[in-house]
Amino acid sequence: MSNVSSLATLARTASRALSALSASAKDEAIEAIARALLSHSDAIANANRLDMDDAEQAGLAAPLKKRLLYDASKIQNSVVGLRSLALLPDPVGRTLMSTEMDEGLLLYRVTCPIGVIGVIFESRPDALVQIAALCLKAGNAVLLKGGSEASRTNRILSDIIAEASLSAGIPAGWIALLSSRAEVDEMLRLDESIDLIIPRGSNAFVQHIMRNSSIPVLGHADGVCHVYVNEEADPSMALRIAVDSKVQYVAVCNAAETILIDRSIATNFLPALANALAAKNVVLHGDDEARAIFPMETVDDWHKEYLDYEVSVHIVAGKDEAIDHINRYGSGHTDTIITENKDIAERFLREVDSGSVMWNCSTRFSDGYKYGFGAEVGISTAKIHARGPVGLDGLVTYKYKLYGKGQIVEDYASGKRTFTHRPIPDEGKS
Numbered sequence: 001m002s003n004v005s006s007l008a009t010l011a012r013t014a015s016r017a018l019s020a021l022s023a024s025a026k027d028e029a030i031e032a033i034a035r036a037l038l039s040h041s042d043a044i045a046n047a048n049r050l051d052m053d054d055a056e057q058a059g060l061a062a063p064l065k066k067r068l069l070y071d072a073s074k075i076q077n078s079v080v081g082l083r084s085l086a087l088l089p090d091p092v093g094r095t096l097m098s099t100e101m102d103e104g105l106l107l108y109r110v111t112c113p114i115g116v117i118g119v120i121f122e123s124r125p126d127a128l129v130q131i132a133a134l135c136l137k138a139g140n141a142v143l144l145k146g147g148s149e150a151s152r153t154n155r156i157l158s159d160i161i162a163e164a165s166l167s168a169g170i171p172a173g174w175i176a177l178l179s180s181r182a183e184v185d186e187m188l189r190l191d192e193s194i195d196l197i198i199p200r201g202s203n204a205f206v207q208h209i210m211r212n213s214s215i216p217v218l219g220h221a222d223g224v225c226h227v228y229v230n231e232e233a234d235p236s237m238a239l240r241i242a243v244d245s246k247v248q249y250v251a252v253c254n255a256a257e258t259i260l261i262d263r264s265i266a267t268n269f270l271p272a273l274a275n276a277l278a279a280k281n282v283v284l285h286g287d288d289e290a291r292a293i294f295p296m297e298t299v300d301d302w303h304k305e306y307l308d309y310e311v312s313v314h315i316v317a318g319k320d321e322a323i324d325h326i327n328r329y330g331s332g333h334t335d336t337i338i339t340e341n342k343d344i345a346e347r348f349l350r351e352v353d354s355g356s357v358m359w360n361c362s363t364r365f366s367d368g369y370k371y372g373f374g375a376e377v378g379i380s381t382a383k384i385h386a387r388g389p390v391g392l393d394g395l396v397t398y399k400y401k402l403y404g405k406g407q408i409v410e411d412y413a414s415g416k417r418t419f420t421h422r423p424i425p426d427e428g429k430s
Contacts, residue, residue, distance in 0.1 A: 004143075004186040008193035010173030011116045011141035017171040018139045019113045023090035029168035030133055034082040036164035037129070040156070041075050047152040048125065055149050063251030063308055070125040070153050078129045085133055085374035091392040092139045098424035102417060104405040106424060111396045113139030115195035118187050119377060120209070122200055123147035128157050130375040132175055136165065137374070138395035143187060143194070145178040155179075188213035198390070200378050218390065220355075220381040222305040223253030224331040225363045228322045228348065230339035231262035235269060237360065238338040239276050244362040245336065247280045251307050253379055254334050254356075254366040258302065258312040260322045263289070266315050270294050277311065286313040302329040319344050323351050330354060332381035334366035334388075355381055355388035 037044065048070040055065050097109035117140050121127045128146055135142040146154040158177040166172055178184060187194065191214045199209045199219045210217050227245050229238045245256035261269055266289070274284055274294045284296035290313045291298065299312045302325070316322045326335050336358035337348040345359040356366040366389060368376025373391025380386045386394030411417040 002186060004178065004183045005190060005193070007143060007173070007176040007178075008116065008187065008190045011143060011176060012193045014171040014174035015113065015115045015139075015141040018136075018141060018174055019092070021139065021170075023092075025169060026090070026137055026139070027086040029136060029165045029170045030082050030086040032164045032168040033129075033133065033161050034079045034086075036160050037075055037079055037082075037157075040160050041072055044075060044153065044156055044160070045071055047156045048150075051150050051152050058149070060149060061308070064123055064149075066249075067251050068123045068125070068147075068150055068153075070150075074126055078126050081130065081369060081375050082133050084369075085137055088137070088374045088392065091137070091396045096398055098426075100420055100422045100424050101402075102407065102412075102420050105407050106403045108401045108403075108424075109398050110401055111398050114395060114397050116141045116143070116193060117196045117198060117377075117395070118143045118145075118194050118215070119198045120145045120184060120200065120205075121147070121378070123149045125150050125153040125157060127200070128154050129161070131377045132158075132161050134375060134377050134392060134395055136170065136174070138392050140395055141174040143176050143178060145184050145187075151179070185212065188215065191215045198378050218378070218380050218382055218386060218394075220253065220331065220333055220379045222331045223255070223333040223379070224258065224303050224305050224329065225254055225256050225333050225366075226258045226260055226326050226330055226335040227256045227363065228260040228316075228319075228326070228335070228337045229262065229265070229269060229273075230319060230322075230337055230341065230344055231264045232341040232344065233265070233269075233338040234340060235265075235272070238269065239273060241336065241338055241360070241362050242273055243276050243280065245364055246277065246282060246311050247309065248362065248364050250309055252364075253305075254363050255307070256311065256336075256363050257304060257306055258314060258329070260314050260316050260325060261290075262322075263315050263317055266290070267293055270313070270315075274313075281309050283310045284313055285310065287315060289315040303331070305331075319347065323348060327351075327353050333379060334358070334363045336361060336363050355379065 055068055092111055094111045095108055099107045101107050119131050162175050194215050197215050197217045199206050206219055227242045242259055270293045285299040286296045332354045334356040335352050335354050337345055338360055339345050349357045368389035368391040371389055376389040376391050378390050380390050
């Protein structure tokens, strides 16, 4: 048996034990992890400095180095996130539906862990902590593969989390770290041991995962997010939101990559926007109409995720063209409209086909932690199971529990008995 196969088998065994753990046991383990991160803060920071030195030598782009950095401040942020997660309700064992099929025949739909999850993520060591803790809280085992540029940081974090959780009574093997692309390729073939794959990366990478595995895949290919400035927008509000959406943190999937502006206000609004973005060192790429109003580069692709200080600008005739453009060129991630017209806003929210749609606020709010989900394991642009920021609710599935008293189907097929299908009051079992 190969190393990855052995890890997956251990994870499968651990997942069954995890599914039976109490909420308090899982929360105590998360607190133990938080304490361990603090007590090993210096060692973690030292490992991260070595990764950062290598990244500097390799010429890693500045936004990616910012994501790679995991210093004392970010460790403290992780601890705050872990303790916030521990305070959230247990997602396992919640009754979603309760029906009396007949007297004494009671049906419940109850949440349960997915099982074993494989997560492939980018060069953010804090993502490893978030993902591991979310999976633990939801009762899942997890196999992790981070970016090679964070190999030392990821290794020490994985070891600390495994040791701390084991000391808190969590079964061994529930978390494992893969170290190479070859191991990822092997993981993708383990459909008997792994229940779900969550990839975080480029479109080409996610497509590769989908083509090379029969395991269900949950994730998003890219984040081509839009800010649409409608003609009835408050100009000062629109400037603040557009700038924040683009530059608050450029190297993330919920940063704006295209700004749409209604033609009727473009002559006045675009120069103000361009100057505000230029002050933040943002390079603009526009269509012919935008470039006629303000000097900028020519846009070469409307479906482009820059993840850098660059943004596309498109002048539109109005709300219809804006919605059509987003649905054609967007990635189904996050899009926002700036307008004072409630009817136009509601139409935008209704017709734009994305996981998160917003009105008069920054695309950067599209985040599991900001939504109150206890961080996120990723963003899903799928429409089945989970969509948008995937927090605890996206890491559980459900099963049906049927409680009977000797009933048989023949009695109902013959007409001897009939179904009642009545809701059961909230005090029903789960």
